[in-house]
Amino acid sequence: MRSLILLVCWLGFISIATGQTRDEIVRSDKEKVQREGFWIYNDIPTAMQQAKESGKPILVVLRCLPCHECVKLDDELVDTHPVIRPLLEKFVCVRQVSTNGLDLDLFQYDTDQSFAVFFLNADQTIYGRFGTRSHRTEWTGDVSLKGLEKALKAVLEMHQNYDAVKASLAGKTGQPLEFKSPERFPSLRNAFTDQLNYEGNVVKSCIHCHQIGDARRDYYWSSKKPIPNEILWPYPHPKSIGLILDPHSKATVRSVAPSSIAATAGLKADDQIQSLNGQPLISMADVQWVLNTVPDTGANVNVRFQRDGREMRTELKLPAGWRQLDDTSWRVGTWWLRRVALGGLVLENASEAQRAQANIPAGKMALRIKRAGQYGPHGTARRRGFREGDLIVAYDGRDDFAREADLLAYAAEKKSIGQQVKMTIRRGRDQLEIALPIQK
DSSP states (O other): OHHHHHHHHHHHTOOOOTTOOHHHHHHHHHHHHHHHOSSEESOHHHHHHHHHHHOOOEEEEEEOSOOGGGTTSOTHHHHTOTTHHHHHTTSEEEEEOOOTTOOTTTOOOOTTSSEEEEEEOTTSOEEEEEOOOSSSSOOTTTOOHHHHHHHHHHHHHHHHTHHHHGGGGGGGSOOOOSSSSGGGSHHHHTTOOSSOOTTSOTTTTOOOHHHHHHHHHHHHHHTTOOOOHHHHSOSOOGGGGTEEEOTTSSSBEEEEOTTSHHHHTTOOTTOEEEEETTEEOSSHHHHHHHHHTSOTTOEEEEEEEEETTEEEEEEEEEOTTGGGGSOOTTOTTHHHHHHHHHTTEEEEEOOHHHHHHTTOOTTSOOEEEEEEOOSGGGGHHHHHTOOTTOEEEEETTBOOOOSHHHHHHHHHHHOOTTOEEEEEEEETTEEEEEEEEOOO
């Protein structure tokens, strides 16, 4: 756990002084990084030029500020790491602290992350990605310093043999998004520019990663177009298909969930996955990237792996609707959906005891209101009479939603702004019906 927290601190590359405002944190981070001179600060074009001149690969860290996880830790412990620091010196390193003006045709990643790392060639070919997350606060199952070390070494090896591997890297660059940079999305257009405003309120001028995901969803929603499942269920985690990977390796299988897609493919613990759909892997994030490119309609993913020194091949057969195996409840992006579909409610599965007390049969919907927002559109449900602890047993006449995520996806796909949705709740011995509006 200690090495994991240090990794987050290093990626933030920031020491937070007690009592600093958010604005002071951002400005002091900029001054510190520029003074020390190792990282290029918020300037990817300069990094590209330096990489062309030096022949080095590029490392870009996308990291939101401030990094509150680092308050009590000394980032110098990681900056002087005896293995990682010499590896970093073989890269042109960039600290990117905002997404304003970011080229979204090139830098595509899970925008619910707190950080994302890209490794690139000077010609903008992507070697790989690092940084994965499957929980709001827990990171130990997804990233580690040892995993970063192996990713750095793998990129340097690919860079040395670039001509031989370039063709296999083509799939690591995605198709263009709806808009080329974040500030061009309609919901962000009038509030942000392509630059941070260091002359004014720098914090308020920053487009955060999660706002890109919100802007993509809002683009379809406000245009009264169906939100694609690839946006509702972004970047499925490998464990959603039963593939539990070791965060200390590039892509070594730690275990396989019984009866899962990964188990059906014949994968086993200690298998070392070399490539997916022909793409070489440097980290769990690379596995997640390949999964993200598979449509919700389903497809087969080719797997090349090593077992006991022997090279083997198999296929992950992803059926239609496979993305919905993932859990999206931890994602920041769910706050947008909760406002739209639930008036600011946060739901959790009722316990067996709570189901029994409310006499709810097995297999029927029982989602407990964990929190009810208080302000603005996120306070709509509370103002309509919903209370924390209520059990929702039907939504829009349906009682088959097993998870909050399934309910949210249904509302985004089937409902439209302004419609009223009836919800049935159990409160003690009472059963009530309350209507909620679908909100913008």
